[in-house]
Amino acid sequence: MQFARINDVTIHYQLIGAPADRPVIVFINSLGTDFRIWRDVVVRLAGDYAIVLYDKRGHGLSDVGQLPSSIEDHATDLAGLLDLLAVKAAVICGLSVGGLIAQSLYQRRPDLVGALLLCDTAHKIGTAESWNARIAAVEGKSIGSIVDAVMERWFTPAFRRPENTAYSGYCNMLTRQPVEGYVAACEAIRDADFTEAAKSIAVPTICIVGDQDGSTPPDLVLSTARLIPGARYEIIRDCAHIPCVEQPEALTAIIRAFLTSISPGESSP
Numbered sequence: 001m002q003f004a005r006i007n008d009v010t011i012h013y014q015l016i017g018a019p020a021d022r023p024v025i026v027f028i029n030s031l032g033t034d035f036r037i038w039r040d041v042v043v044r045l046a047g048d049y050a051i052v053l054y055d056k057r058g059h060g061l062s063d064v065g066q067l068p069s070s071i072e073d074h075a076t077d078l079a080g081l082l083d084l085l086a087v088k089a090a091v092i093c094g095l096s097v098g099g100l101i102a103q104s105l106y107q108r109r110p111d112l113v114g115a116l117l118l119c120d121t122a123h124k125i126g127t128a129e130s131w132n133a134r135i136a137a138v139e140g141k142s143i144g145s146i147v148d149a150v151m152e153r154w155f156t157p158a159f160r161r162p163e164n165t166a167y168s169g170y171c172n173m174l175t176r177q178p179v180e181g182y183v184a185a186c187e188a189i190r191d192a193d194f195t196e197a198a199k200s201i202a203v204p205t206i207c208i209v210g211d212q213d214g215s216t217p218p219d220l221v222l223s224t225a226r227l228i229p230g231a232r233y234e235i236i237r238d239c240a241h242i243p244c245v246e247q248p249e250a251l252t253a254i255i256r257a258f259l260t261s262i263s264p265g266e267s268s269p
């Protein structure tokens with residue numbers, strides 16, 4: 001296990017491979033998850049890329065940190081981690097709120113971002129009303145009180161079968177996040193809007209979405225791709241909000257094809 005103290009927050013991370021030798025992919029996880037969601041993608045890419053995984057503040061084994069916290073605070077944490085690891089111009093792959101953090105990192109520290117993989121995310125996610133209702137439910141009851149509704153957005157019915165042990169494991173992952181970390185991330189998402197900033201992104205970008213994503217549906221992700229100059233757009237079939245769990249092979253194939261197209265010869269297909 002690897003931990004770093006960044007911006008007075010203990011951040012849990014994992015570095016796989018040597019950033020000096022290979023292109024680096026940084027994975028940022030979504031709301032209510034920790035970096036273990038990337039496992040099935042990482043095992044497929046680790047031979048060809050150096051990989052940075054971390055639990056954003058308020059999730060997994062990282063501290064919650066000072067409250068309230070913003071998407072910019074998350075981006076500053078990631079910048080500190082990448083500076084510590086001497087990583088520059090990385091491929092930044094953010095899932096959902098992770099994609100907001102990726103967009104904020106690009107605005108604050110473009111030197112750290114060589115390309116963007118925006119996965120099941122958008123320039124703006126949800127409305128103030130929807131986030132305030134979710135925050136009230138979690139603070140008034142528990143994360144457990146919203147788990148069924150969240151899982152309907154995260155996973156397709158085929159994955160949500162009771163006999164699927166992975167499904168019950170991901171329910172556990174959600175309900176075991178600290179309530180104050182989950183709420184702080186909901187507030188940060190509620191207050192983030194990259195509609196204007198997206199138009200100034202000038203690195204190769206691909207927007208990817210599951211065809212059954214109930215949190216950031218295909219139309220929303222397509223509207224984000226249309227804001228970003230030259231961005232590509234890919235849909236993954238039979239998949240909802242978390243393709244790294246539900247369709248890791250398809251997601252890996254899209255990542256490889258995209259990275260090979262922007263840096264031919266740098267990675268083996």
Ligand SMILES: O=C(O)CCC(=O)CC(=O)O
Nearest residue numbers: 030031096097150153215
């Ligand atoms: O997944 C995220 O990071 C935010 C989007 C969301 O609302 C996910 C969910 O449906 O719980």
